[in-house]
Amino acid sequence: MRASQFFLPTLKETPAEAELISHQLLLRGGFIRRLASGLYTWLPLGLRVLRKVEGVVREEMERAGAQEVLMPVVQPAELWQESGRWELYGPELLRLKDRHQRDFCLGPTHEEVISDLARREIRSYRQLPLNLYQVQTKFRDEIRPRFGLMRAREFIMKDAYSFHIDQDSLRATYQEMYDAYRNIFTRLGLEFRAVDADTGAIGGKASHEFHVLADSGEDAIVHCSACDYAANQELARSRPLLDSSDPLLPAEQRATPGIRTVEDQAKVLGISPAQVVKSLLVFADDKPTLLLLRGDDELNLIKAARVLDADTLRLASAEETRELLGVPFGFLGPKDLPAPLPIVADQRVLVLRNFSTGANIGGQHWLHLNWERDLPRPQAADLRNVQVGDACPHCATGSLGIRRGIEVGHVFQLGTRYSEKLGVRVLNEAGKEQVVLMGCYGIGVSRIVAAAVEQNFDERGICWPATMAPxxxxxxxxxxxxxxxxxxxxxxxxxxxxxxxxxxxxxxxxxxxxxxxxxxxxxxxxxxxxxxxxxxxxxxxxxxxxxxxxxxxxxxxxxxxxxxxxxx
Amino acid sequence: MRASQFFLPTLKETPAEAELISHQLLLRGGFIRRLASGLYTWLPLGLRVLRKVEGVVREEMERAGAQEVLMPVVQPAELWQESGRWELYGPELLRLKDRHQRDFCLGPTHEEVISDLARREIRSYRQLPLNLYQVQTKFRDEIRPRFGLMRAREFIMKDAYSFHIDQDSLRATYQEMYDAYRNIFTRLGLEFRAVDADTGAIGGKASHEFHVLADSGEDAIVHCSACDYAANQELARSRPLLDSSDPLLPAEQRATPGIRTVEDQAKVLGISPAQVVKSLLVFADDKPTLLLLRGDDELNLIKAARVLDADTLRLASAEETRELLGVPFGFLGPKDLPAPLPIVADQRVLVLRNFSTGANIGGQHWLHLNWERDLPRPQAADLRNVQVGDACPHCATGSLGIRRGIEVGHVFQLGTRYSEKLGVRVLNEAGKEQVVLMGCYGIGVSRIVAAAVEQNFDERGICWPATMAPxxxxxxxxxxxxxxxxxxxxxxxxxxxxxxxxxxxxxxxxxxxxxxxxxxxxxxxxxxxxxxxxxxxxxxxxxxxxxxxxxxxxxxxxxxxxxxxxxx
Structure with a gap:
């Protein structure tokens, strides 16, 4: 292609509307243009990149046995009412009426449509497993579309849906999709991590996110230096510490007037912050609870809410603390609590010896407390954010690092969540009707283009990975x-x-x-x-x-x- | 691909919903499935056919120098208000509001969006000509979506738009697109005709439709047996007849009681229907006019309305005829009209000799009338539908045939219709601002799939042309x-x-x-x-x-x- 004949409107100035480097460079390089908020036109150069990504995605999907279909963008409301999402989905679901005043939406995802297809066309377990995918235009009416392709309203997604007679079959296809996704991002030349998004207590269903690593990423990704372990910081775990074998010292109460911070406390008492136990009064759905963390650890509100089975969780204010317990902020402690509250301690707190806490009296702290001897062991849980350098929870040798990530893929074992509601049933080997299991697997095709730029640029412009270069x-x-x-x-x-x-x-x-x-x-x-x-x-x-x-x-x-x- | 691993839900019965053979066979063969009225999912087999059509379209567009882009499906109302089409376009334009109550529509076509791109990015005649195309999902909210892919609401179209500094450049690109379209339909193995859709008096702008010939086609296509001439029946012309050289016979008035039809009249008078002149009283925008046609010709209302410069045209009833002229239906004639009306004769009427007309008296007809001698020559025009066997208006040797056609492509010289309203201006060679000229070029990609089936099937199923076969x-x-x-x-x-x-x-x-x-x-x-x-x-x-x-x-x-x- 000759530049003299190619439509390549580059810009010298960085457009004011663009915050992210990928948005700036894709506009400046003549890859995309903005039509309206969250709506972009792909210019010839950008479309070439998009097509290359699509090509790799298609090849790996076909290789993994998925078959391509193409479903409509416009979807009838009835199906969303059947699944219950017509009411549940927020204003990101763009609803519209046709000329006959019938309700439709622009598809942000296609679980309902594919389930409708499956319940009409699949009769027998012999037709399973089945894995159908599409590369298609989707719409999500973001409240504040930003960052160009990264959070556009209209975007291109590869979405796949699989159907199974049992959990073993679902697991096998899930693994195939997981592997296909690794192949896709590897072939695209991107540095990425498959992140464990196991929702644990909530669903027990397997789920992984695929993140392209880049400093501008919205998500903090914890990953191991030695093995494949990676997780969103919200969910990341680390290997608990071993019990200490320090000799027990006699407990003593010390006057510590005016102390406000863990650092002050450690300094005044001549100990390390790791020996300080922070006592945090929280309201879990309005129920007061005392949480204990090591002085050098941070509370992870999401983990704590899950442990306490609470929809909302918040820290108590100084006033609330004084009102409820009569203790000034900074001097709370689990020993001799003025009121009987549930106490949950991070697991790293429970292996401490000779630790320091507030004494529940203004200006007084305990030094050299020990579990059992001085106070009972409370319930243990994982309440903290992992930190750089923590030991990996999966392998024996690795330590954890933290990088920023951009989510570009998600694989999910849906189970019967949609097939139950929409009645996707087949005859099993015994000739009885059975609800099928489903998996779903998404890749943000247009988002990958932006994510690749976030990971591959310098002060002069974009440095495309070879496979994606226009x-x-x-x-x-x-x-x-x-x-x-x-x-x-x-x-x-x-x-x-x-x-x-x-x-x-x-x-x-x-x-x-x-x-x-x-x-x-x-x-x-x-x-x-x-x-x-x-x-x-x-x-x-x-x-x-x-x-x-x-x-x-x-x-x-x-x-x-x-x-x-x-x-x- | 193995059938045992391929998702191919065929049907034994013909679905009741499907009237057209292509709709029936595409459903039965597992190519498509209906999601809702006018909305179809492409199953793996159908998508393979669609992709082959897209592939050929893309190759020929690129070869002709067009560059591919991808514009959003969702378009802001502001642009349609600027072009004036927000009000003009009927309910086929699906309008919607986003979460901020801003108006948008689902794009049925992209003149506005591409014009907006062009006015922002093109500054100089040196950037012209420019021809941009996309293969994209479009939406038209048909009142009664029917015939499967043939008239779906959501469909896939290739639309191209070209920009030019002058008419010569527009004409050159128009010809390139015309040739590219011929190549596309030829490579797809379809029997087709490029139909002159020159809107003549109305716009003077060049336009051609491309029709796949098939018995089920909605349009009647007149075409020459010897040359390339083809036109919609509404617009088709034929070579006028030469003057007859028969000797003039003496005019006589004959009693013809009870005669109602041209056939009766010819039989009773012992002449051929070609020697009968039909006199049709019409109201052209409520203005009464007498139209004359040969007895064996049919009035073409569209041609007549254009000749009379009328928005509406209708035949008068028997009551209206009697009221206005005092003559019973069937006995009207141009000689000695009881009231002074404009008279327009089809050009084939004016070369007749010794013709017969009504005598403006019940039960009486004229025989052997001749122009000039018995009555003045009226205004001549082309008022009739061409018929099979007519002489071609373009070449010396061909005669016209009529086939049914399915419109699958349209090329159009838009001129400044959109560029004027949306202000697409560039600096010309003299450094002065000038509005650009535009062309647009559409292909109904998904419709081609249905049209190909209409042309290629037998009692056992589809017979795909080689290039399109899945x-x-x-x-x-x-x-x-x-x-x-x-x-x-x-x-x-x-x-x-x-x-x-x-x-x-x-x-x-x-x-x-x-x-x-x-x-x-x-x-x-x-x-x-x-x-x-x-x-x-x-x-x-x-x-x-x-x-x-x-x-x-x-x-x-x-x-x-x-x-x-x-x-x-």
Whole structure:
């Protein structure tokens, strides 16, 4: 493709509307344009990237035995009423009426439609398992669409739905999809993590999120340095500490006037913050409870709410604490509580020896308390945020790190959640009717394009992973309009590379070299070749990989050998 | 692909909802399923056909220099208000409100959105011409969606829009698109006609429709036997007759009591219906006018309305005729009209000699009237429907035939209709701002699938043109579950054909041969190979082309040679 014939409206200035780097660079590079809030047009360059992602997704889905279908964007309300989501789904579900005043919605997801198809077409366990997918336009009416493709209202998703006669079959397909997703993100050249999103107590159903790692990610992803373990920080666990074997010291009450923080307390008492036990009064659905954490740990409200089986959880204020227990803030402790409250301790608190707590008297703290000897062991639970350096809960050797992640995929064992409500039943081997089990598997195809940029850019523009690049190679022909020999050499090279199956973008525009280089860097092709009268005279090409810091003058044979090795 | 692993829910019965043969066969063959009125899900087999059509469309668009983009389905009302179509477009435009109560619509077409893109991104004539296209989901809220894919509410369209600095450039791109459309329909193996849809007096802008010829088509297409001329019957012309050289006979008035029809009149007077002149009283926007046609011709109301520059045109009733002229129905004539009315005659009437008309007296007709001698020549115009056998208006030798057609494509020179309203302006060579010219070019991608079936079926099912077939070859393995050798031979053949790039559908199901044959005929693959223990023993394959009437027992070498010749 020649730049002179390609619709590539690049921008010099960063558009004010764009906060995220991917949004800025995709606008500046002429990949996308905004039509209205959360609605984007894919320009030719951007569509090429999108199609490459779609291509990899399709190949891996087919390889895993999924079959492609295409369902309508517009869905009848009746199905959503059957599943109960017409009422449950918030205003993100864009509802509309047709000319006959019948209710419809724009599909944000297709569980209802696929379940309707399945209940009409599947009669027997012999037709199972079945895994159907589509690559399709979806709509979610975000309240504040932001960040370009990252949180658009209209977007492109690959969604797959599988149907099974039993849990073993569901598990097998779930694993196939999990593996397919790993293959997809690996082939796309993205650094990613499959994150355990096991909802544990709530459903017991398996679920994993796939996150592209990038500093701008909305989610904190905890991951092991040695094994595959990764989890959302909200859910991440770590290996509990071993019991300490320190000799027990005699407990003593100390005057600690004016102390407000764990750090003050540790300093005044000459201990480490890890030996301080924080006592946090919380209201779990209005029920007061005392939570205990190590001084150097942070409360994880989501874990705590789940442990206490509470819909809402909040910290008590100083006033509420004084009112309920008569103790000033900062001097609470589990020993001799003025009122009988449930107490739950983080598991790391229960292995402490010689710890310090508030004494439930203003200006007084305990030092060298020990469980059993000085106070009873409370209920233990995992209440804390894991921290960098914690031991991995899965493997023996790894320690945990924390990265930011952008969710680009989600696999989920739905069980009978939709098939029960919509009546997706088949005859089983015994000839009896049985509700089928379902799995669902989503990939944010258009979001991947943005996530890839968040992970792959520098101060000059995008650095596309090879598989996603809109073209494989860019050729900059210097002053091509004035030098027919330069243009001819560039065209010959383009033809040679295209014959090898490479996609080439030839900048033959009548622009200054600086403008040409800036464009090429901005749009982020993996390889750049420059030809000018000077290099032509030497019979050499100036080559630079997009992430290289220097140019290399090389022969045509070397050019072909470098680009030969390029994976397609 | 193996049938045992492919989601192919075929139906034995014809669904009651389906009137058209394409709708019936696409449902029965497991290509599509209905979700709701006018909304269809593409099943795996149907999607394969759709993708093949899309593939050919994309290749020819790219070859013609168009660049692919992807615009949103959901469009802001503001743009439609700017173009004036928010009010003009009827209820087929599905309007909706987002959560912030802002108005949007589901795009039935994208002139507004592309014009908005162009006015933001194009600054100079140097960026023109530009031709952008997309393959995308569209929505038209049909009042009575019918005929399956033929008139669905949600459908897939290829729409292209071109931008130009002048009419020459528009004309050149229009011709490229016209040629690309011919290539597309030719490659798809469809019998089609490019139909002149020149709106003549109304706009003077060039426009062609592309129709797939099929008996079930909604449009009557007039076409020449010798040249490329084709037109919608509403607009079709024919070569006027030459003046007759018959000797003039003396006019006489004859008593013709009780005569009601042209046929009666001709019989009683001993002349041919071609010598009868019908006099039709019409109201053109409430203005009475007398139209004259030959007895064997039919009035074309659309042509007549255009000639009379009328928005509405209707025939007068017997009562109105008697009231206005005092003449009973059937005895009207242009000679000595009782009231002064404008008279317009079809051009074929004006070359008649010795014709017969009503005498404006009940029970009386004129015989052997002649223009000038007996009555003045009225205004001449083209008022009639062309008929089979008429002379072609374009070439010297051809005669006209009439076929039914399904519109699958439309190319149109829009001129400045949208660019003026939306302000798509560029600087021209003289540095002055100028409104650009636009063309638009649509193809009903999903409709093509239905139209192809309407043109290619028999009593057993679909006969796909090779380029559109979901698979190239079907292999029926007889009793494969019971004969491992048959299955192994079928699989080996599949592997050999796939290695040649052919797409193979292997029916390895545990079904009776009759069911296997019926399925294969229904889904309409171009080539069928059957293998059984019997043919295997002879080392032969039973081959049948989908349109063949007989099987052929052939060797593997012959199989490979037949399928070798298959265009991909």
């Amino acid at each position: 073209f494989d190679v860019g050729i900059v022909a210097i002053q091509a309009k004035k030098s027919p020999t330069v243009l001819a050499a560039a065209e010959a090279m383009m033809a040679r590379l295209e014959a090898k199956g490479l996609q080439v973008f030839l900048d033959d525009r009548d622009e200054r070299p600086g403008v040409q280089f800036a464009t090429m860097d901005l749009i982020g092709l993996p390889h750049r070749l420059v030809i000018s009268e000077k290099t032509l005279a030497q019979n050499l090409w100036e080559y630079r990989g997009r992430r290289d810091s220097e140019n290399h003058l090389i022969s045509e044979a070397e050019v072909l050998s470098i680009l030969q090795g390029e994976p397609r | 698979f190239d070859v079907g292999i029926v393995a007889i009793q494969a579950k019971k004969s491992p050798t048959v299955l192994a031979a079928a699989e080996a053949m599949m592997a050999r054909l796939e290695a040649k790039g052919l797409q193979v559908f292997l029916d390895d199901r545990d079904e009776r041969p009759g069911v296997q044959f019926a399925t294969m005929d229904l889904i309409g693959l171009p080539h069928r190979l059957v293998i059984s223990e019997k043919t295997l023993a002879q080392n032969l394959w039973e081959y049948r082309g989908r349109r063949d009437s007989e099987n052929h027992l052939i060797s593997e070498a012959e199989v490979l040679s037949i399928l070798q010749g298959e265009p991909r």
